[in-house]
Amino acid sequence: MRNDNILKKQVRIMPDNLEATKKELEDLAARGWMLDGKEGNKFVFRKIEGKTLNFAVEIFDKASDYDTFPNEHNMEYIEFCEKAGWNFIFAAGKIQIFYSEDLNLTPIETDDNMKFDVICKMKMSRTTLLTTSVLLPIIGFLNLVMSITINRNSVELSFMAFSTVVIWLLCILVAMTRTIRWILWKNRCKKSVELGAGIIPRKYLTKKAGYFMIGAIFGIWSVGGLVAWIMLGQIEAAGIGFLCLVVLAMFPLSNGISKIAQKKKLKSSDNAIAQFVIPFVFLLFFIVIWSVFIISGMNRNANNENEIPLTLSTIGIETNIEASGNENNTDHNNDGKFLMSLDYYSESSMTGATDDREIKYYIYRTDFPIIYNRLMKDAKTGVFRTFGMMYDFDLATSVEGLKADKAWYYEKDGFHYLFEYEGMIIKLDSNFAFDKEQLTTADTIFASLVK
Amino acid sequence: MARKKFETLTEQMFYILLSLEEEYCGIDIMDKIQNMTEGRISVGSGTLYTILGEFEKNSLIRETAVEGRKRSYIITQEGQRILSNEISRLTQQLEDYKKFGRENSIE
Numbered sequence: 001m002r003n004d005n006i007l008k009k010q011v012r013i014m015p016d017n018l019e020a021t022k023k024e025l026e027d028l029a030a031r032g033w034m035l036d037g038k039e040g041n042k043f044v045f046r047k048i049e050g051k052t053l054n055f056a057v058e059i060f061d062k063a064s065d066y067d068t069f070p071n072e073h074n075m076e077y078i079e080f081c082e083k084a085g086w087n088f089i090f091a092a093g094k095i096q097i098f099y100s101e102d103l104n105l106t107p108i109e110t111d112d113n114m115k116f117d118v119i120c121k122m123k124m125s126r127t128t129l130l131t132t133s134v135l136l137p138i139i140g141f142l143n144l145v146m147s148i149t150i151n152r153n154s155v156e157l158s159f160m161a162f163s164t165v166v167i168w169l170l171c172i173l174v175a176m177t178r179t180i181r182w183i184l185w186k187n188r189c190k191k192s193v194e195l196g197a198g199i200i201p202r203k204y205l206t207k208k209a210g211y212f213m214i215g216a217i218f219g220i221w222s223v224g225g226l227v228a229w230i231m232l233g234q235i236e237a238a239g240i241g242f243l244c245l246v247v248l249a250m251f252p253l254s255n256g257i258s259k260i261a262q263k264k265k266l267k268s269s270d271n272a273i274a275q276f277v278i279p280f281v282f283l284l285f286f287i288v289i290w291s292v293f294i295i296s297g298m299n300r301n302a303n304n305e306n307e308i309p310l311t312l313s314t315i316g317i318e319t320n321i322e323a324s325g326n327e328n329n330t331d332h333n334n335d336g337k338f339l340m341s342l343d344y345y346s347e348s349s350m351t352g353a354t355d356d357r358e359i360k361y362y363i364y365r366t367d368f369p370i371i372y373n374r375l376m377k378d379a380k381t382g383v384f385r386t387f388g389m390m391y392d393f394d395l396a397t398s399v400e401g402l403k404a405d406k407a408w409y410y411e412k413d414g415f416h417y418l419f420e421y422e423g424m425i426i427k428l429d430s431n432f433a434f435d436k437e438q439l440t441t442a443d444t445i446f447a448s449l450v451k
Numbered sequence: 452m453a454r455k456k457f458e459t460l461t462e463q464m465f466y467i468l469l470s471l472e473e474e475y476c477g478i479d480i481m482d483k484i485q486n487m488t489e490g491r492i493s494v495g496s497g498t499l500y501t502i503l504g505e506f507e508k509n510s511l512i513r514e515t516a517v518e519g520r521k522r523s524y525i526i527t528q529e530g531q532r533i534l535s536n537e538i539s540r541l542t543q544q545l546e547d548y549k550k551f552g553r554e555n556s557i558e
Contacts, residue, residue: 076520083478084496110495
């Protein structure tokens with residue numbers, strides 16, 4: 001049940017800017033909210049008649065960051081402070097909070113040098129603990145896992161691996177920036193303390209700026225995903241980037257609705273409806289668009305034989321027109337390749353018949369030697385897959401006398417060919433062995449596709 | 452041997468050490484210093500607690516009695532040495548000022 005006399009609020013405590021916390025507590029007391037204790041990560045305030053109070057937010061070095069109640073040293077320290085006229089409110093780890101009605105009471109810490117030393121000790125331990133022992137290893141581990149799992153699908157999903165590397169680098173950059181800013185502040189503050197000018201409160205990003213930065217990073221990532229997947233011809237996957245953008249947009253949308261509701265003084269029932277209905281319609285609208293992405297990715301078929309480079313009939317195999325179909329053929333972004341394009345074709349002569357002849361082939365095109373070499377490396381190391389089928393290079397033997405720069409072939413559970421052209425790699429699987437003439441025809445057709 | 456950081460004392464350290472020329476309860480030192488300096492110097496309770504701990508750790512003072520959480524202290528020989536050094540240093544500064552400072556600035 002809601003208690004109007006209690007306010008629970010997150011209050012930021014920065015060891016190098018305790019003044020900001022002190023000021024926030026004083027402002028809240030003036031507005032009628034007196035700090036009473038702490039629950040989880042939130043400070044608990046109780047309703048009082050607003051008054052001007054003097055708060056002291058201090059670091060007690062002999063306490064541990066993980067203390068949940070004052071230790072014996074702490075009690076002694078508290079007694080010292082109470083003797084001086086400070087009323088103890090609570091201790092959260094090293095942070096101790098006191099208040100007094102006397103606005104001119106001697107501060108708890110009157111030696112800036114000592115205060116500075118304590119801040120340095122606490123700040124460094126927190127920063128290093130958080131960045132080096134928690135955040136970076138987690139992201140590094142994720143990166144490692146993703147690199148291993150993504151490897152099997154080669155370049156197509158490399159944006160994901162690339163993203164994790166970028167996010168990892170960003171984290172390192174943020175940690176480095178924090179450390180550099182910290183060192184700069186420390187030096188400046190040390191000089192200030194030596195000159196008797198006191199501790200310089202360190203400036204931090206506001207919460208709003210922090211949220212904006214996080215939003216911007218993920219926004220860029222989502223746009224990157226959207227663009228990369230579209231350019232790679234993975235239209236249906238591009239929807240994921242698109243959906244990320246939509247989910248991100250929900251936060252300012254929800255915030256905007258609350259603001260308008262407050263401004264227009266909407267009834268709570270109307271506000272509740274607005275809070276649910278508008279985002280729902282918004283999400284629905286974009287899900288429809290995402291579906292269009294998926295549909296456009298799935299159904300861009302090569303629907304007549306003129307669009308299919310190599311068909312069974314071109315290599316002299318009779319086909320049953322009704323049974324041979326193009327329904328599995330997907331033409332991904334054939335001409336508009338950015339980094340790489342993948343086209344997949346298949347054809348069956350007489351589905352279900354005992355003499356059914358079938359071909360499936362995958363055409364990878366890229367202008368980038370790095371991607372090309374990676375594809376070839378994947379092919380040779382056995383991680384080159386097309387729809388679950390791996391090319392086993394160890395079994396393959398070289399095929400000579402073709403227009404292809406290089407070609408390989410092997411037979412195992414079917415017949416498998418690999419052709420290398422300039423900027424293009426083709427993997428062909430069939431359920432019959434191509435004779436020399438058929439192979440030459442296929443090679444000539446494939447060579448004509450080189451741009 | 453006291454650490455180098457106590458070779459020069461801050462004003463607050465100086466008065467804390469001076470107030471322990473006789474045995475005194477740590478928690479009451481704040482009032483004593485206020486009286487000694489006629490309110491010119493105020494030592495914060497947190498600062499006093501920390502300095503007492505540091506002084507004890509470096510053998511400038513020693514604990515004489517414990518009553519509940521109240522502890523009494525007295526200066527040690529090492530503390531006396533540090534205090535004397537500080538007084539010599541301050542006296543020397545005053546002498547130097549008299550010699551080289553602006554004329555008539557100190558009578």
